[in-house]
Amino acid sequence: MHREPSALSEAYPFLPLSRDGLVDRVAHSLVSAILSGAIRPGHRLAESHIARQMDLSRAPVREALRLLENSGLVEYRANRGFFVRVNSASSIADLYELRIVIETAAVRALTLTNPQALPGLRAKVAELYQLAETGADMMAHVTTDMQFHRLICEGSGNQRFLQVFDQISNETKLGLLVIGRLYDDPHRMAETHEPIVDAIAAGDADAAVQAIAYHIGVAKDLVIEHIGKQQEAGEA
Amino acid sequence: MHREPSALSEAYPFLPLSRDGLVDRVAHSLVSAILSGAIRPGHRLAESHIARQMDLSRAPVREALRLLENSGLVEYRANRGFFVRVNSASSIADLYELRIVIETAAVRALTLTNPQALPGLRAKVAELYQLAETGADMMAHVTTDMQFHRLICEGSGNQRFLQVFDQISNETKLGLLVIGRLYDDPHRMAETHEPIVDAIAAGDADAAVQAIAYHIGVAKDLVIEHIGKQQEAGEA
DNA sequence: GCTTTGTCGCGTGTCGACAATCTTCTTGAC
DNA sequence: GTCAAGAAGATTGTCGACACGCGACAAAGC
Numbered sequence: 001m002h003r004e005p006s007a008l009s010e011a012y013p014f015l016p017l018s019r020d021g022l023v024d025r026v027a028h029s030l031v032s033a034i035l036s037g038a039i040r041p042g043h044r045l046a047e048s049h050i051a052r053q054m055d056l057s058r059a060p061v062r063e064a065l066r067l068l069e070n071s072g073l074v075e076y077r078a079n080r081g082f083f084v085r086v087n088s089a090s091s092i093a094d095l096y097e098l099r100i101v102i103e104t105a106a107v108r109a110l111t112l113t114n115p116q117a118l119p120g121l122r123a124k125v126a127e128l129y130q131l132a133e134t135g136a137d138m139m140a141h142v143t144t145d146m147q148f149h150r151l152i153c154e155g156s157g158n159q160r161f162l163q164v165f166d167q168i169s170n171e172t173k174l175g176l177l178v179i180g181r182l183y184d185d186p187h188r189m190a191e192t193h194e195p196i197v198d199a200i201a202a203g204d205a206d207a208a209v210q211a212i213a214y215h216i217g218v219a220k221d222l223v224i225e226h227i228g229k230q231q232e233a234g235e236a
Numbered sequence: 237m238h239r240e241p242s243a244l245s246e247a248y249p250f251l252p253l254s255r256d257g258l259v260d261r262v263a264h265s266l267v268s269a270i271l272s273g274a275i276r277p278g279h280r281l282a283e284s285h286i287a288r289q290m291d292l293s294r295a296p297v298r299e300a301l302r303l304l305e306n307s308g309l310v311e312y313r314a315n316r317g318f319f320v321r322v323n324s325a326s327s328i329a330d331l332y333e334l335r336i337v338i339e340t341a342a343v344r345a346l347t348l349t350n351p352q353a354l355p356g357l358r359a360k361v362a363e364l365y366q367l368a369e370t371g372a373d374m375m376a377h378v379t380t381d382m383q384f385h386r387l388i389c390e391g392s393g394n395q396r397f398l399q400v401f402d403q404i405s406n407e408t409k410l411g412l413l414v415i416g417r418l419y420d421d422p423h424r425m426a427e428t429h430e431p432i433v434d435a436i437a438a439g440d441a442d443a444a445v446q447a448i449a450y451h452i453g454v455a456k457d458l459v460i461e462h463i464g465k466q467q468e469a470g471e472a
Numbered sequence: 473g474c475t476t477t478g479t480c481g482c483g484t485g486t487c488g489a490c491a492a493t494c495t496t497c498t499t500g501a502c
Numbered sequence: 503g504t505c506a507a508g509a510a511g512a513t514t515g516t517c518g519a520c521a522c523g524c525g526a527c528a529a530a531g532c
Binding site: 021059062063066067070078091094095097098101102105158159160161164167168 | 255257295298299302303306314315327330331333334337338341394395396397400403404
């Protein structure tokens with residue numbers, strides 16, 4: 001989603017003032033709105049309206065929406081425009097199956113070829129504990145959790161794994177965020193990551209695969225269960 | 237890419253005239269040009285030129301290029317435009333690793349839950365033999381081969397697997413097409429699919445996984461080897 | 473009362489034009 | 503001869519306008 005900022009040859013104390021173009025800023029703004037729940041699934045995203053509200057022309061809005069389409073947050077219907085995608089329970093289940101497939105492969109590669117990634121992973125887990133301690137909101141928890149999983153894909157050394165992960169990460173976040181609270185005790189969120197890190201530290205690839213498959217599987221069940229309850233409530 | 241035709245309540249003798257918009261046609265045209273080798277990797281794709289040649293404005297061309305970006309055929313650099321992506325050997329290796337991961341998961345699911353997909357797969361293998369017989373060109377072989385693999389992803393029942401497959405299929409095709417001939421005997425192409433179909437028919441998921449992993453692995457090695465030779469020749 | 477046809481508003485599809493930006497070529501100094 | 507700064511050209515980024523298609527409602531026919 002992001003474009004590479006040009007690396008400065010020398011380190012000056014300047015903030016990298018956003019060289020992102022309009023399109024990226026629009027896209028980011030839209031993602032925030034969708035993830036925050038300000039725009040609900042199924043809602044229509046009329047180019048003209050968005051352009052007017054943001055005080056720019058339709059062209060960049062249109063491109064931003066096309067970008068979001070790739071990350072699965074938004075759906076395009078010919079001659080009708082863009083809509084916030086509404087995911088069925090089975091679609092979410094498929095999503096988690098894909099995550100298991102990708103991340104097990106990634107964690108196996110990481111364990112066998114790149115144990116240097118371990119400190120970064122441990123740091124993320126520590127961060128999760130800290131968030132639980134300070135009683136941070138769901139968004140913070142989810143973001144850090146996804147960063148942990150992204151590090152695993154990144155550490156696999158396979159760019160394609162990372163690419164797929166990034167493509168589905170926003171959708172995964174959205175699925176998680178519609179739930180107010182995943183675990184009753186926020187420390188559980190952090191704890192569930194421990195076995196993965198331990199297995200990697202031990203250099204036991206099979207154990208790491210088992211651990212992450214279990215970890216994602218649990219999350220899957222919780223999310224699916226929640227969607228089921230939600231639908232009941234919605235239909236009643 | 238295609239849109240569904242609305243079902244008529246009564247059967248009139250009209251065939252559903254193609255509702256593909258300009259963008260889709262432009263995209264298709266560009267894909268053909270790239271896959272056919274008419275436009276080589278690294279080549280710049282200037283919107284204005286394409287628009288002028290196709291006699292339309294830049295807007296639909298731009299959108300078509302954004303579409304191709306998702307399928308990995310084209311790369312976008314801010315303020316510089318679009319380029320036909322040039323893949324390193326390691327990038328291709330990563331691609332095939334991803335295919336193995338996705339398609340093994342898909343073939344496992346298919347074997348266990350959807351043996352009805354078998355006839356379709358057998359038909360594709362038969363088609364491959366026929367192509368070998370008639371001495372068809374590489375494009376025909378590759379297209380049919382990819383259709384076989386797509387059927388496996390489709391038959392898995394997991395929409396996400398199919399989505400990922402479609403996303404990388406054009407890139408895979410391109411990687412295959414730059415090679416004049418993958419096997420010396422064109423029948424080999426067809427034969428290598430047999431063990432997969434046999435394992436599915438036997439209901440042996442583990443064997444099917446093994447078979448397809450081997451199948452893709454062989455293709456991977458051949459492609460990588462070819463790229464190596466190509467680079468040597470290019471550098472010399 | 474139900475189905476079909478006409479009308480209308482809204483939003484997308486495409487366009488041509490201008491501004492911002494990058495690339496290349498030219499010019500000049502060392 | 504090499505390098506740097508600047509000018510010129512080409513290409514992308516953004517814009518506002520207009521034509522077209524869709525969906526909704528009203529009107530007409532059975």
